Amino acid sequence: xxxxxxxxxxxxxxxxxxxxxxxxxxxxxxxxxxxxxxxxxxxxxxxxxxxxxxxxxxxxxxxxxxxxxxxxxxxxxxxxxxxxxxxxxxxxxxxxxxxxxxxxxxxxxxxxx
Amino acid sequence: xxxxxxxxxxxxxxxxxxxxxxxxxxxxxxxxxxxxxxxxxxxxxxxxxxxxxxxxxxxxxxxxxxxxxxxxxxxxxxxxxxxxxxxxxxxxxxxxxxxxxxxxxxxxxxxxx
Numbered sequence: 001x002x003x004x005x006x007x008x009x010x011x012x013x014x015x016x017x018x019x020x021x022x023x024x025x026x027x028x029x030x031x032x033x034x035x036x037x038x039x040x041x042x043x044x045x046x047x048x049x050x051x052x053x054x055x056x057x058x059x060x061x062x063x064x065x066x067x068x069x070x071x072x073x074x075x076x077x078x079x080x081x082x083x084x085x086x087x088x089x090x091x092x093x094x095x096x097x098x099x100x101x102x103x104x105x106x107x108x109x110x111x112x113x
Numbered sequence: 114x115x116x117x118x119x120x121x122x123x124x125x126x127x128x129x130x131x132x133x134x135x136x137x138x139x140x141x142x143x144x145x146x147x148x149x150x151x152x153x154x155x156x157x158x159x160x161x162x163x164x165x166x167x168x169x170x171x172x173x174x175x176x177x178x179x180x181x182x183x184x185x186x187x188x189x190x191x192x193x194x195x196x197x198x199x200x201x202x203x204x205x206x207x208x209x210x211x212x213x214x215x216x217x218x219x220x221x222x223x224x225x226x
Contacts (some may be wrong), residue, residue, distance in 0.1 A: 004156075033213065040122060042203065042218040043157075050212060058213070090156060098207040098214045099145045099164065104156035 002026050006091050006105035013081040013112045021076040021108050023091030031094040032074040033102065034058075034066065036087040043090065049074055050097075081112045115140045115206045119217035127225045132176075132191040134220050136204035139185065145207035146187045147214065148178055152200045160202070163187060174198070199224045 007022045025032065030051045035043040035058075045058030049068040063085060065077040074093075078085060088109050092102035120135040138144055145164055149157040161172025168180045174197075178189045187204060201221045205214040 031212070035216075040218060043216040045213055048213055092157075097211040099211045101147050101159050101162050102157075102214060104149075104158070106156045 004091055004093050004103050004105035006089075006108050008108060009106065010109045011111070013078075013110065015081060015083065015112060017081050018077070018079050019081070019110075021078070021089055021091075021110075023074045023076065023105060024072050025074075025091075025093040025103070026072065027093060027095070027103065028071060029093035029095050029103070030071065031097055032068065033092045033094075034064075034074070034076045035090045035092065036060065037090060037107075038087050046076065046089075078110075083112050086110060086112045115144070115208050115215050117204050117206050117215055117217040119202075119204050119220050121220055122218065123221045123223070125223040125225060126194050128196055129193050132189070132194045132198065132222065134189040134202050134204075134222065136178075136187045136189065136217060137185050138187060138204070138206045140206055140209070142209045145211075146178075146180065147205040147207075148172065148176070148187075148189050149203045149205065149216075150174075150200050151203065151219075157203060160189070194222075194224050196224050196226065198222060 004025045033048045034046040044060045047066040049055045091105040116139045118137045147162045148160040163180045171177045204217040
């Protein structure tokens with residue numbers, strides 16, 4: 001049982017490049033989330049999904065896009081990377097919403113130079 | 114809207130001393146509350162959660178937290194700190210729609226030998 005798997009673990013992007021952060025879970029969870037973590041700022045919600053085909057914006061969605069075509073996968077797309085997107089990104093999932101808590105992936109450390 | 118405030122971005126204690134990490138919440142409905150731990154270069158791991166069953170909640174690694182409605186607090190404690198407890202700790206509250214968690218800014222715990 002792998003839980004939540006994120007790839008890649010590390011990535012360096014140049015300003016203006018694009019990339020997709022992958023997230024997959026094998027627990028049949030309906031809810032999936034993308035957070036970014038910046039030092040001293042806690043975790044900020046970027047996007048979330050309550051099921052396949054349904055996504056919604058969080059606190060800091062600008063510069064990002066998501067899709068949810070299957071229950072298992074929830075990729076995060078960065079278009080035109082900017083230095084402000086340098087951060088650690090965490091994907092998480094939950095069985096029936098946030099009252100049950102989350103299972104987190106191990107994170108992707110992204111640097112934009 | 115729900116919110117969480119963690120008092121103290123950095124707490125330092127001696128090995129064997131009491132650990133106390135403070136968390137206050139704001140919620141318009143009976144809250145679901147969580148403590149997560151993040152070890153260096155890892156994802157977040159659930160320590161414990163409050164779901165209204167009991168006000169004193171026991172978690173992993175000897176940690177516990179007490180829900181105090183009158184003080185809107187959910188402080189995390191451990192009677193005797195161990196070097197392996199050095200990590201960052203996050204308090205979180207489930208939003209009223211039970212769709213997402215709102216995190217505090219985190220408290221970094223340092224253990225002195």
